[in-house]
Amino acid sequence: MTGTMVAPSSAADRALCVEMLPRVSRTFAICIRLLPAPLDYSVLVAYLLCRIADTIEDSIELAAGQKDHLLQHFSRCLDAGGPDAEPLQTAFAEPSSDHELLAREADTILREFRQLPAAQQDAVRPWVKEMSAGMAEFSRRRDDAGGKGLEALATIDELDRYCYYVAGTVGHLLTDLFHLHGRSGGARRYARLKSLATSFGRGLQLTNIIKDVADDRRRGWSFVPRQLCQVVGICPEDLQDERHREEGRRVMLALIDKTKTHLLDALDYSTTLSRTQYGIRRFCLASLYFAVRTLRLAERDKRLLDPHHKVKITRGDVYRTLAMTRFVAPSNTLVRTYFRRLAGDAWWRRRPPAPVATPS
Numbered sequence: 201m202t203g204t205m206v207a208p209s210s211a212a213d214r215a216l217c218v219e220m221l222p223r224v225s226r227t228f229a230i231c232i233r234l235l236p237a238p239l240d241y242s243v244l245v246a247y248l249l250c251r252i253a254d255t256i257e258d259s260i261e262l263a264a265g266q267k268d269h270l271l272q273h274f275s276r277c278l279d280a281g282g283p284d285a286e287p288l289q290t291a292f293a294e295p296s297s298d299h300e301l302l303a304r305e306a307d308t309i310l311r312e313f314r315q316l317p318a319a320q321q322d323a324v325r326p327w328v329k330e331m332s333a334g335m336a337e338f339s340r341r342r343d344d345a346g347g348k349g350l351e352a353l354a355t356i357d358e359l360d361r362y363c364y365y366v367a368g369t370v371g372h373l374l375t376d377l378f379h380l381h382g383r384s385g386g387a388r389r390y391a392r393l394k395s396l397a398t399s400f401g402r403g404l405q406l407t408n409i410i411k412d413v414a415d416d417r418r419r420g421w422s423f424v425p426r427q428l429c430q431v432v433g434i435c436p437e438d439l440q441d442e443r444h445r446e447e448g449r450r451v452m453l454a455l456i457d458k459t460k461t462h463l464l465d466a467l468d469y470s471t472t473l474s475r476t477q478y479g480i481r482r483f484c485l486a487s488l489y490f491a492v493r494t495l496r497l498a499e500r501d502k503r504l505l506d507p508h509h510k511v512k513i514t515r516g517d518v519y520r521t522l523a524m525t526r527f528v529a530p531s532n533t534l535v536r537t538y539f540r541r542l543a544g545d546a547w548w549r550r551r552p553p554a555p556v557a558t559p560s
Contacts, residue, residue, distance in 0.1 A: 213308045214241075217248060220305070223298040224251050227490065230522065234482040239381045242316055246324045246373055248302060248309045249278070250331060252288070254366065255299040257335040260419060262291065264339045271336040275329045277310055280321075285310060319380055327373035334365025352422035352436040356458075359425045363402040363409075371401035378473070378480050389472060396469040400484075403462030407491040410455055410498050411511040414440065418507060428454055440505050448505050456499050460543075463491055464551050467539050471532040482525040485535060489521045492542045 221244055222229035228247060232240055256262070256270045270291055276282050285306035292304040302309070313321065353359050375397045379390050409416070409423045416423060422436035429435050431454070432447040439448045470484045493513045503509040528534035540548040 210311075213311050216305060216308050217245060217312050220248060220298070220302050224248070224302055227518075230518065231483050231486045234479050234486060234522075234525070236381070236479040239377065239480075242320050242324075242377055243374065245309060245312045245316060246328070246377065247370075249313060249324065249328045250370060250373075251299065252303050252306050252309065253328065253332045253335055255292075255303040256288075257339060257366075258299070266291065267339040268336045271332045271339070274306065275332040277306070278313070278325050278328055320377060323376035323380055324373055327369040327376075331365055331369040334362075334369070338362060338365070350417070350420055350422055350437050353425040355425050355427045359423065360402065362423065363405040364398055367401035367405035368398035369401070371397035371399075378477065381477075381480070389474065392472050393469060396465050396472065399462045399465035400469045400488075403459055403466045404487060404491050406455065406459040406462060407495050407498075410452065410459065410504075411494055413452070414505060414507045414509065424451060424455060440507055445505075449502075452504055453499070456495060459495055460547050460550065463488065463495065463543075464547075466491070467536065467551070471535055475530055475532075478529055481529040481535075485525045485529060486522055489525070489538070489542060490518070492539065493517055493521065496542065496544065 221232065225247075232244055232247070235243055253271060253274060256267055256274065259267065262270070270287055273283070273287050274285065277285050288303050288306045292300045295301040295304050313324070316324070353362060372394065375390075375393045378393070413422075413424060417440060422439070424436055424439060426436055429439070429447075429451050432450050434441075434444050434447045434451070438444040439451065441448070466484075466488045470481060470488055473481050473484065475481070490513065494511065497513060498504050498511045501509075501511055504511060524538055528538045
């Protein structure tokens with residue numbers, strides 16, 4: 201019954217968590233291996249909790265009211281002594297994807313969450329709850345809009361708010377876990393990282409929105425806001441219309457330009473991390489450099505809006521990037537040099553003045 205507490209975890213629960221990660225995100229599974237133990241497993245569990253919320257929000261089978269109910273219930277499951285996730289088991293009883301299988305197995309992930317040290321649970325809980333609340337809010341908005349035709353965000357501010365809920369929260373969650381892991385460099389450095397955490401998350405999420413714009417359109421969604429389209433005289437429904445190819449490209453270039461600013465903040469975040477946090481720096485740099493490569497690819501790709509085309513960096517680029525993080529991570533000069541090499545001089549010249557250095 202749904203009022204019962206989640207039972208203690210087992211070795212099988214841990215094995216399932218480890219197995220599920222590459223099935224729901226191959227890229228994150230690669231990056232997480234760069235983190236030191238036991239931080240790597242804490243981040244793994246936290247990430248799976250976030251993906252459960254994301255799976256509920258992304259479902260095309262669930263009505264907005266169902267999503268709202270499930271997200272609110274999942275949020276309560278995170279509380280100490282909270283209920284089990286039986287409603288999620290019911291909603292995803294016949295999973296059609298690995299993401300839905302993960303949601304069905306929410307109680308397994310919750311059991312592992314409860315095995316984390318109390319301080320780590322306290323670092324993770326508020327941000328997953330914030331994410332779930334924000335996703336429920338946007339589900340209700342779509343329901344209020346009637347759910348007819350293409351569902352699109354209205355304004356750039358709404359896009360920023362959405363990206364905060366789905367990715368900025370993750371930036372804060374990770375920052376808090378990194379800080380707990382130790383050797384973070386004290387309160388001043390932590391405050392600087394927190395001030396950049398939302399922007400780092402937004403940069404990664406906007407990159408995903410840009411590369412997945414055609415996939416989202418097929419599902420009847422547009423995270424490219426109407427306000428941005430109206431600037432060039434079109435609406436989101438026109439983005440893939442051949443008659444509006446040039447206007448559509450201008451919209452996407454404007455969104456790419458916005459994303460570049462956030463990824464410069466991500467660079468600032470990565471170089472603010474203490475050099476003693478080598479594994480954490482590699483983890484952040486891998487995500488950042490993957491995003492920079494993807495964004496540059498999208499910027500040059502004339503088929504970005506083609507529904508039959510997918511923007512994706514090659515496996516070779518993935519492994520080359522991972523290898524470079526090993527080399528550049530100890531040095532902020534090398535970190536910035538490699539960013540500039542990937543991003544190009546025009547993007548690099550937009551960076552703000554470097555902040556006053558914080559001792560490592």
